[in-house]
Amino acid sequence: MALHPIPPWVFPVDPYPGESISHFLGRFCRENHATLNQVGAKTGLGAVLGRWEKFRFNPPPTEAQVAALATLVRLEPRLISQMLPKETIQIRAIRLCAACYAEKSCHQMAWQHKFASRCSRHSLRLFLECPHYKAKFSIPSQWSKGACKRCLMPFETMQAVQKKA
Numbered sequence: 001m002a003l004h005p006i007p008p009w010v011f012p013v014d015p016y017p018g019e020s021i022s023h024f025l026g027r028f029c030r031e032n033h034a035t036l037n038q039v040g041a042k043t044g045l046g047a048v049l050g051r052w053e054k055f056r057f058n059p060p061p062t063e064a065q066v067a068a069l070a071t072l073v074r075l076e077p078r079l080i081s082q083m084l085p086k087e088t089i090q091i092r093a094i095r096l097c098a099a100c101y102a103e104k105s106c107h108q109m110a111w112q113h114k115f116a117s118r119c120s121r122h123s124l125r126l127f128l129e130c131p132h133y134k135a136k137f138s139i140p141s142q143w144s145k146g147a148c149k150r151c152l153m154p155f156e157t158m159q160a161v162q163k164k165a
Helices: 021-031 036-043 048-053 063-073 077-082 098-103 155-161
Strands: none
Touching: 021 036, 021 048, 036 048, 036 063, 063 077, 098 155
C-alpha cells in the first residue's frame, strides 16, 4: 500500500483512556480541519476509515491498516489498537453514560460492547437515545458539541435522569 507523504502541518491529538476510534477520528479531523475522506486518502485506507467510524470492523483491522493510520496521526500503533474493540460490539445503537461524559468528554469503546447495558464505573444504565427528544445518538465522530443533535441537550446534563442499573 503506497502511502502519501505526511504533511508537516498535522496537529497531533492524544487519545483519551478508553476512547473509541470513532470519537478519536472526529477529534483528529476537527483539530486538523480535515474530512475523514482526506484522512483516508492520506493514509491509503480510503473507505476503511468510514467503516471504523461507524463501528463496522468486518473484516477486522489489519496491522498494516493500524500502522498506516498511526503514521498519519503520529501515534504508536498500539495506541490505535487500544481504541479498537476487543470483543463483539453493538453497532445498531450508539450508547452513552452521561456521568462518564461529564467527567471526560469522550465516547468510550466499552459502551459499545455487545452485552453492555450499564456503566461499570457508575452502575448506571447506558442511554441508547436522548432522554428528552428520544432521538438516537449520532456516531461519536460527530460529537463536536457533546449534545443531542435534535434538541441540543448537553450529554453531561443527561446524568440527572440516568437511572441506576
